[in-house]
Amino acid sequence: MAVLTLQDIAVEIRDLKILQDIHFSVDEGSVTALIGHNGAGKSTIMKTIIGWQEKRQGTIKINNISQEDDFLAFKRQYSYLPEEPLLLSELTVYQHFQLYAKSYQIEKDRFEERVQTYITDLEIKDKMDEYPEALSKGMRQKVQTICALLPDTPLLLIDEPFMGLDYYAMDYLQGAMERKKKEGTSILLTTHQLEKVQDIADQFVMLKHGKVVDQGPIESFQELARRNDI
Numbered sequence: 001m002a003v004l005t006l007q008d009i010a011v012e013i014r015d016l017k018i019l020q021d022i023h024f025s026v027d028e029g030s031v032t033a034l035i036g037h038n039g040a041g042k043s044t045i046m047k048t049i050i051g052w053q054e055k056r057q058g059t060i061k062i063n064n065i066s067q068e069d070d071f072l073a074f075k076r077q078y079s080y081l082p083e084e085p086l087l088l089s090e091l092t093v094y095q096h097f098q099l100y101a102k103s104y105q106i107e108k109d110r111f112e113e114r115v116q117t118y119i120t121d122l123e124i125k126d127k128m129d130e131y132p133e134a135l136s137k138g139m140r141q142k143v144q145t146i147c148a149l150l151p152d153t154p155l156l157l158i159d160e161p162f163m164g165l166d167y168y169a170m171d172y173l174q175g176a177m178e179r180k181k182k183e184g185t186s187i188l189l190t191t192h193q194l195e196k197v198q199d200i201a202d203q204f205v206m207l208k209h210g211k212v213v214d215q216g217p218i219e220s221f222q223e224l225a226r227r228n229d230i
């Protein structure tokens, strides 16, 4: 069953056609990798799904809830990990986690347990009362990663996983994505590093100049890549 569906999406920014005729879906418990060169439109698709980028036409549904129908219900269906950390300067690390707990109505015990696990595993336990400006970029991305992993949403949107993370944290995120997938979470991610996600990805959607030029099972992309040396 499709958890996320995009139908006939078009996006224009200042009269420039950035996305055209975008159709694809992500099934329950499956991982789709959005691939394509710089500027192909991957991040714009993510931003359009979450409603940060206005679309000119088309329909986006998560679990049959359309963005236009009930935006709050729609929003609770996904969590989003942006390419660059987008933390609020007036909140401490722990307050960011609390904000997510509140927005996604995470039960208190579960929240505390998860926070403890993630901050221990990602080695930022001593940073809970710090503000973002006192953190390195990698630490900020770890905080953002934890925020995205805390809720149990049906869909996880990840724009360039691993950006700014060290090797250990990259491995950790990979493991976390695998666990989420096993629990039935659907994942849409963008990547330039297909080799890092090919074990977890089931499908690929390839973009070029804002259009889908190919899509299908990940194995068929690997085969194509081998033959064309891409």
Ligand SMILES: Nc1ncnc2c1ncn2[C@@H]1O[C@H](COP(=O)(O)OP(=O)(O)OP(=O)(O)O)[C@@H](O)[C@H]1O
Pocket: 013, 018, 036, 037, 038, 039, 040, 041, 042, 043, 044, 045
């Ligand atoms: N706010 C904006 N104003 C004007 N053009 C924009 C804006 N945002 C994106 N674009 C253009 O839209 C196109 C797609 O950009 P997008 O960031 O979605 O690409 P991408 O595939 O994520 O690239 P990358 O791999 O470099 O992250 C690019 O040509 C970019 O210049």
